[in-house]
Amino acid sequence: MDTQFAQLIINGIAVGSIIALAAVGLTLTYGILRLSNFAHGDFLTLGAYLTWLINSIGVNIWLSMILAAVGTVAAMLLSEKLLWSKMRSIRATSTTLIIISIGLALFLRNGIIFIWGGKNQNYNLPVTTALDIFGLKVPQNQLLVLGLAILAIFALHYLLQNTKIGKAMRAVADDLDLARVSGINVDRVIFWTWLIAGTLTSLGGSMYGLITAVRPNMGWFLILPLFASVILGGIGNPYGAIAAAFIIGIVQEISTPWLGSQYKQGVALLIMILVLLIRPKGLFKGTI
Numbered sequence: 001m002d003t004q005f006a007q008l009i010i011n012g013i014a015v016g017s018i019i020a021l022a023a024v025g026l027t028l029t030y031g032i033l034r035l036s037n038f039a040h041g042d043f044l045t046l047g048a049y050l051t052w053l054i055n056s057i058g059v060n061i062w063l064s065m066i067l068a069a070v071g072t073v074a075a076m077l078l079s080e081k082l083l084w085s086k087m088r089s090i091r092a093t094s095t096t097l098i099i100i101s102i103g104l105a106l107f108l109r110n111g112i113i114f115i116w117g118g119k120n121q122n123y124n125l126p127v128t129t130a131l132d133i134f135g136l137k138v139p140q141n142q143l144l145v146l147g148l149a150i151l152a153i154f155a156l157h158y159l160l161q162n163t164k165i166g167k168a169m170r171a172v173a174d175d176l177d178l179a180r181v182s183g184i185n186v187d188r189v190i191f192w193t194w195l196i197a198g199t200l201t202s203l204g205g206s207m208y209g210l211i212t213a214v215r216p217n218m219g220w221f222l223i224l225p226l227f228a229s230v231i232l233g234g235i236g237n238p239y240g241a242i243a244a245a246f247i248i249g250i251v252q253e254i255s256t257p258w259l260g261s262q263y264k265q266g267v268a269l270l271i272m273i274l275v276l277l278i279r280p281k282g283l284f285k286g287t288i
Contacts, residue, residue: 016249
């Protein structure tokens with residue numbers, strides 16, 4: 001295999017790991033809350049900035065990631081309290097929800113620029129040399145990103161399949177009104193949905209900061225690959241979103257020698273359009 005091609009695949013796997021984490025959060029909020037949240041990418045950015053802020057005052061990077069996840073979850077729960085719960089109570093249309101989420105995205109992004117400025121930031125980490133694996137240069141941060149993503153995915157799988165809250169989440173995703181009538185605490189499910197989505201999304205942003213710079217528009221540039229992953233993987237299916245994220249991450253990277261890095265988003269958009277035309281329900285069955 002050509003060395004450059006193999007290197008691009010490795011880069012794609014690292015990017016796919018980050019997209020996978022955030023895409024799971026996005027697909028859960030749609031599958032359970034029926035919310036297409038265009039602010040999701042900016043919550044990812046918030047997680048990265050909170051990690052950078054905490055790390056910059058001398059806190060260990062891993063503890064910074066955990067504390068940043070707490071902050072991101074708190075911000076998501078605040079948006080639930082102030083916006084989404086009220087919209088559900090008046091049964092707002094999906095179009096209304098999308099417009100509000102775009103407004104929230106703009107508010108978050110400009111708030112980040114107002115507080116921390118528009119220049120790129122970097123974590124306070126020592127410079128590490130890339131590992132030589134079968135002649136390929138693999139940055140240690142990319143291996144860490146992949147390892148963390150795998151751990152988070154296994155934890156999510158265990159929670160959804162083997163816990164009471166996971167089963168309740170699947171029931172609410174199937175039919176919210178029936179779940180409520182059958183005695184499931186829907187408010188608790190909603191809380192856990194935001195908790196999981198916020199944690200995974202913040203981790204995705206923090207890990208994206210490990211392999212690139214932290215900048216205000218980083219999440220906005222990822223929103224297209226995120227939605228493409230959700231659609232390709234079957235809307236509401238977290239496992240499908242994970243698989244689709246790796247596909248999109250790898251395809252985006254291997255397209256760069258021919259199209260250039262500036263057209264990566266176009267590749268994600270093309271995949272999304274083709275899936276909607278050929279198989280609108282995605283490659284896998286939707287919902288949890």
